[in-house]
Amino acid sequence: MRPERRVTAFLALAGGVISISWSAIFVRWARMPGTCSAFYRTLIASVVLWAIFPFFRDKSRRLSRRSFWITVLGGALFAGDVGFWNTAVMHTSAGNATFLSNIAPLFVGLFTWMFTRHMPSRRFWIALLVSTAGSGLIVAADLRLAMARSSADGLAVLAAVCFALYLIITSRLREQHDVLELLALSTTASAVVLLIVAAGARLPMAIPGAGSLWALLALGLICQVGGYFGLTYALGHLPATVTSILFLSVAPFTAIFAWIIFGERMSLMEIAGGALVLTGAWIVGGKERLEVPQVEELVPPVAEV
Secondary structure: OOHHHHHHHHHHHHHHHHHHOOHHHHHHHHOOOHHHHHHHHHHHHHHHHHHHHHHHOOOOOOOOHHHHHHHHHHHHHHHHHHHHHHHHHHHOOHHHHHHHHOOHHHHHHHHHHHHHOOOOOHHHHHHHHHHHHHHHHHOHHHHHHHHHHHHHHHHHHHHHHHHHHHHHHHHHHOOOOOHHHHHHHHHHHHHHHHHHHHHHOOOOOOOOOHHHHHHHHHHHHHHHHHHHHHHHHHHOOOOHHHHHHHHHHHHHHHHHHHHHHHOOOOOHHHHHHHHHHHHHHHHHHOOOOOOOOOOOOOOOOOOOO
């Protein structure tokens, strides 16, 4: 990879991480069931993405039928990620939900091994260990209540599984297809799945008030369009294993924003945990070239039509 593209990919990922770090705050402000706020998040993003798509469309790249359905599958997995995580945030601490959903890199590594029989590099596992230890310190104060909130914490783990599979699928598709097209299609698929789930569960879809509306707009525009555009772009230039580790930086940024907005002070343990998370991100991102196996057997190359 050319150095300038590598730098651009890391900058895009950094912007995406900061944008997505606001998710927990906006979900709380939305004051809606997690599945419903996730639906509006993806719906708003879908409208914006399809509105700008004709102006930035790369006509030289077209999705085949196979890649279309794989993208839809990725969107369904992302629906599971945001739906489970939003619900967990509303029923457990933001710290616990963030930590448990941030074990996605572990599943990325395990799925890589399962489908390729090649383990990620030792550098990846060291970075994962350091960053996971840091995330654990951030939420150490919440662990004493974990048993009482095990159901919500379980949803956060399911969110991590869904997000790991989403990262692997999107990373493979980005090798051949345009970022905006993939993001628009997968986000629309997510909105459809979330709407079906919300309707089936008979969840209230009415937006409570102006404050909730602004929070939903922020979720859709800042977290989804801005955040996941940066993430999806980065997945076209960085391995999914590397991207998932760097994504752990969401946890300390979320803690900082919560401290500024809600006055939730960070203890010395939490500050140390944030430093470890960022150290893990530096470990995996600092090397000029990372030899990380790609999951080609999971999502085979798709011929363009």
